[in-house]
Amino acid sequence: MMKRGRGSRGRASAGRGNASDRGGIRKRGAPTRVDRDGDLAMGAGAGAIRGQKTRGGSDRHPPSGPRTQSIDRTIGAIQKALSTSTPQANIRQGGRSAGLEQVSVTGWKQSKAASNRDGGVESLVTFLEKKLTSSDSKPGARARISKSRVEGDALIASIRPEFLERMLQLSGFSFAGAPLTIEKHDQSTATMLNHAMPTQNGTTPSTADTKSKMTTILGRRYYQQSKLLDLSKLANDPDLVAMGIFNTSTTETKFFPALMKVWDLNFDNATARREAVESVSLADNQLANIAVVTALSQTFPDLKNLDLSNNNFKDSQALIGWRWKFRKLQFLDLTGNPFSADPTFKDTMLKWYPELRTLNNTQVRTEEEVAAQKKTPIPIQAPHFHDESQIAENFIRAFFTGYDSNRADLLSGFYDNKSTFSLNVNTSAPRALQTEPAAWDPYLKKSRNLLKISHLPPRMSRTYSGVEKIRELWTTLPQTRHPDIATHPEEWLIECYPIPGLPDITRQSSTGVGGFLIMVHGKFEESNAGKVESRSFDRTFILGPGGGMGGIRVINDVLCLRAFGGNEAWQLGPQPVTVPPAAPVAAPAVVPSAPAGYGLPAPGKTDVQVQQEQLVMQLSTNTLMTQQYSEMALSGNGWNLDAALKNFAELKASLLESLSYRSFANKLDRHRGRYLPMLFFQKLPFSPGHGCSSTIFYNLF
Amino acid sequence: MAPPGEDVYAKISTEAATDFVQSFYPALQSNRAVIASFYSTPPSTILFNGNSVADGNAVQDIFVNQMPPAHYEVQSVDCQIINKQYPTATTGRPLDPRKDISILVIVSGFVRYGESRDLPQRGFSETFVLVPNPSSEPKGKRKRDWLVQTQNFRLVV
Numbered sequence A: 001m002m003k004r005g006r007g008s009r010g011r012a013s014a015g016r017g018n019a020s021d022r023g024g025i026r027k028r029g030a031p032t033r034v035d036r037d038g039d040l041a042m043g044a045g046a047g048a049i050r051g052q053k054t055r056g057g058s059d060r061h062p063p064s065g066p067r068t069q070s071i072d073r074t075i076g077a078i079q080k081a082l083s084t085s086t087p088q089a090n091i092r093q094g095g096r097s098a099g100l101e102q103v104s105v106t107g108w109k110q111s112k113a114a115s116n117r118d119g120g121v122e123s124l125v126t127f128l129e130k131k132l133t134s135s136d137s138k139p140g141a142r143a144r145i146s147k148s149r150v151e152g153d154a155l156i157a158s159i160r161p162e163f164l165e166r167m168l169q170l171s172g173f174s175f176a177g178a179p180l181t182i183e184k185h186d187q188s189t190a191t192m193l194n195h196a197m198p199t200q201n202g203t204t205p206s207t208a209d210t211k212s213k214m215t216t217i218l219g220r221r222y223y224q225q226s227k228l229l230d231l232s233k234l235a236n237d238p239d240l241v242a243m244g245i246f247n248t249s250t251t252e253t254k255f256f257p258a259l260m261k262v263w264d265l266n267f268d269n270a271t272a273r274r275e276a277v278e279s280v281s282l283a284d285n286q287l288a289n290i291a292v293v294t295a296l297s298q299t300f301p302d303l304k305n306l307d308l309s310n311n312n313f314k315d316s317q318a319l320i321g322w323r324w325k326f327r328k329l330q331f332l333d334l335t336g337n338p339f340s341a342d343p344t345f346k347d348t349m350l351k352w353y354p355e356l357r358t359l360n361n362t363q364v365r366t367e368e369e370v371a372a373q374k375k376t377p378i379p380i381q382a383p384h385f386h387d388e389s390q391i392a393e394n395f396i397r398a399f400f401t402g403y404d405s406n407r408a409d410l411l412s413g414f415y416d417n418k419s420t421f422s423l424n425v426n427t428s429a430p431r432a433l434q435t436e437p438a439a440w441d442p443y444l445k446k447s448r449n450l451l452k453i454s455h456l457p458p459r460m461s462r463t464y465s466g467v468e469k470i471r472e473l474w475t476t477l478p479q480t481r482h483p484d485i486a487t488h489p490e491e492w493l494i495e496c497y498p499i500p501g502l503p504d505i506t507r508q509s510s511t512g513v514g515g516f517l518i519m520v521h522g523k524f525e526e527s528n529a530g531k532v533e534s535r536s537f538d539r540t541f542i543l544g545p546g547g548g549m550g551g552i553r554v555i556n557d558v559l560c561l562r563a564f565g566g567n568e569a570w571q572l573g574p575q576p577v578t579v580p581p582a583a584p585v586a587a588p589a590v591v592p593s594a595p596a597g598y599g600l601p602a603p604g605k606t607d608v609q610v611q612q613e614q615l616v617m618q619l620s621t622n623t624l625m626t627q628q629y630s631e632m633a634l635s636g637n638g639w640n641l642d643a644a645l646k647n648f649a650e651l652k653a654s655l656l657e658s659l660s661y662r663s664f665a666n667k668l669d670r671h672r673g674r675y676l677p678m679l680f681f682q683k684l685p686f687s688p689g690h691g692c693s694s695t696i697f698y699n700l701f
Numbered sequence B: 001m002a003p004p005g006e007d008v009y010a011k012i013s014t015e016a017a018t019d020f021v022q023s024f025y026p027a028l029q030s031n032r033a034v035i036a037s038f039y040s041t042p043p044s045t046i047l048f049n050g051n052s053v054a055d056g057n058a059v060q061d062i063f064v065n066q067m068p069p070a071h072y073e074v075q076s077v078d079c080q081i082i083n084k085q086y087p088t089a090t091t092g093r094p095l096d097p098r099k100d101i102s103i104l105v106i107v108s109g110f111v112r113y114g115e116s117r118d119l120p121q122r123g124f125s126e127t128f129v130l131v132p133n134p135s136s137e138p139k140g141k142r143k144r145d146w147l148v149q150t151q152n153f154r155l156v157v
Helices: A007-016 A019-033 A066-081 A087-091 A121-132 A161-169 A187-195 A205-221 A238-243 A249-265 A270-276 A316-322 A345-352 A367-374 A391-405 A407-414 A456-461 A467-476 A607-623 A627-635 A641-658 A661-671 A696-700 B006-030 B032-038 B056-065
Strands: A101-106 A147-151 A154-159 A181-184 A228-230 A279-281 A305-307 A331-333 A420-426 A493-502 A513-528 A531-545 A552-563 B045-048 B051-053 B070-083 B102-113 B122-132 B146-155
Touching: A101 A161, A121 A147, A121 A154, A121 A161, A154 A161, A161 A181, A205 A228, A205 A238, A205 A249, A316 A345, A391 A407, A391 A493, A391 A513, A391 A531, A407 A467, A407 A552, A420 A467, A420 B070, A420 B102, A456 B006, A493 A531, A493 B045, A493 B070, A493 B146, A513 B122, A513 B146, A531 B102, A552 B070, A552 B102, A607 A627, A607 A641, A627 A641, B006 B032, B006 B070, B006 B102, B006 B122, B006 B146, B032 B056, B045 B056, B051 B056, B102 B146
Parallel strands: A228 A279, A279 A305, A305 A331, A420 A552, B045 B146
Antiparallel strands: A101 A154, A101 A181, A147 A154, A493 A513, A513 A531, A531 A552, B045 B051, B070 B102, B102 B122, B122 B146
């Protein structure tokens, strides 16, 4: 089949067809990255078999007894030993899981929950914990799964020994429509296999040998310049065939995860690993589902191009495990699969992959459409920060430095005996993709989530008033490290504005005093047992006049903790290139608010800047465009106010003329029900009978 | 008269917060015509993703006329009393002193814009200050004890 419009495949085939070319690619790609075992020599006879069109089970070698078993064992060793994200942790595994029993839970991948964003792991864990906790147990005796990880189709869960028996009895229970199989996870085997891995004492030859062979294979199939990892036609790979990988279903199942782990091992850090590959081909592998290759999504979560052509995927269910993976996928090739003929194929893939542009070599979304999708009905604006004499700013800077380094001083500096602190944990908040949430143990017993804590006594005991009580609590909370606000402003979203009606500690004002409401969103790092974990937080303060540093006091401090959710939500997106069509003529809902000091000279501001700001304000007043758009209109017209005004009038007239209700409706209709549902529901900026009404949200177009 | 005990304040404030959350978000979702009734007049500041909105009527107008269907899921709520002697100028009847307080409410949850369940869940954080309703007259169809004095909504995930 001809493939047009994509470089990856073409380059791959060219590379494969020519031995010397292949060598060149290897030189570029492999030695710097895949040399942990030193040996990059190609397996014997590598070139001889390649090129033969041998496909299908009939070509497979018959099982070859002892050799197969040894391959099985070494691959198993690699896979098991490396199954968590940090290989070092595994070597110390013996100590880490002492006192806990491990069980292997399978069957849940067939459940309805498997289509959840996390593959159903969270709901499975919740389900098991609930079933483990018997109805007659004391409130404190709730069973917990202290640790869990996914290995292929199995969830390996660690529980306290007293829960083992009950856990094993749960085998056969139905979870979201699928029966579970629960078995004791043979830790002695796992430990033994771990010892087969490289340790300080040396290296077990067979494992190292397998690893080295895999490294060679990966090096041969990796094209560094095009960032392509070509894993097509694996069954024909002479090195893999020689290793006996495809001789038994066990080795075949274990091979791919092991291969991925060997790949992971060759990178020192996650960033380098992620950036090394943009494209993967798994073409021509007779895959009926992704069960065997599912590890691909863990190793390459940011993949942009994925070639799955000429496999045997029949329907979306065959790919369901990747429903929430590959969130950056732009190119997907499923030609030569039965699923491609399914009437729902295109819609399903568009729904699954919001960045997808090319499906089966056909454009299915334009760049504009991808960009439009990311918009929210409420445009993201810069933080609203209305401070006075840098009171709030100074407090915020001091607060987060102090909270990380010296909480006691922080408390005596800004808190008094009426200050109140409480924290709440949102355990199910949406989180950044591809992150494992840190456990909530250190916080949960203090969490005052009113949706979960419904009785008055705990609601009262989880409110901390006065310096002493807050100090007592804060010393029990884990040490934190917030990013530096000055050098990492993108990690923070800080808003602040004055608020009236606060308590007056001098009791002089009957109408209350003014202060600041401060809302901070960001992240911090926490070190738990040597592992650094990130959490996101939302923290709201109310500051009033008081006896603390700078004449202020913290009246309220509420901390909400949630799984790490990144900072993309508040980044200002790329701005539209044209002046928006919908200039608000009457916008009663808007309080036009230029930031304090805007258009006025200030230290550090050049005269040109001041001049430009004043022009922006003029244009904004004349056209009622927002400040942001006024600025764009001006900069697009060389900061000439008349030109910008003329440009605005022309645009408005032409848009009013050409964009009748019908044409707008058609435009929207095209998107309806596909992937821009929110646009469809948008009030039209030029709807008939409403004149040119618009409000702050007009700039969606 | 002895001042109300901490338990009274805790009960009143936490119930005010949970009642508010349990009626406000469903209204954003499916009863947008009553949104204005949640707001005090004049409010102090209302912000959505950094956009200033003038008052409750403007919020209602935006939700009625411009917002796609939205599904809100509130996952965590906490509150604290800000001022136990909030200066409420009541009309018509004296205010129960136990309820003459202002309350800080923090909400964490997600919203899905559009009708399909497959659309992304956007995490949000929202801060409110609730103050007593000074009027004894029902505002809108039903009397609300607490009104929004200030509100700040931000998508955070």
